[in-house]
Amino acid sequence: MIYIFHLLDKPAAGELRQTVRPQHKAYLAQQAERMAFAGPLLADDGVTMVGSLLAIDFPDREAAQHWLAQEPFFMAGLYASTTVHAFANLWPQKAGFPPA
Template sequence: MIYAILLMDRPGTADLRVQIRPEHRAYLAQQADRMAFAGPLTSEDGKTVVGSLLALDFPNRAAVDAWLKDEPYTKAGVYEKPVIHAFNNMWAQKAGFPPA
């Protein structure tokens, strides 16, 4: 089942986010075959990162929680309390979206 995971950053963690990013990306890469999408959420300027949005396939919610517990940004205290929901993709993804 796909789980959508909304992770907002704690205030004042921008520098910590940058410091931990390589470890975070390596951890995500271990799940590449189960990832529908993942990326940073930004403010309206399109540059200031305020959190992350992930959609990954896990067998159950307990597996999501276990994976997230060891996620580097979570361990470092970058994220506030996650919002996690099962997600049913009802719209086919478009290759090359969004258009350049």
């Protein structure tokens, strides 16, 4: 089942985000075959990162929560809030995805 991770940064967390980002990206890469989509949430300026939105296939909520507990941004205390929801993808994507 796909789980959506809606993860919002603490205010003024930009420096911490940039410091931990290489570890975060490496951790995400370990799930590349199970990743539906992933990317930063942005402020209205289209540049400033304010969180993350991830969609990853896990066998169950327990596995998804375990993965999140080991995620580098989570472990560094970057997030002000984290929400995990099961997700059913019922619409074929046509926009917003970079070329493969």
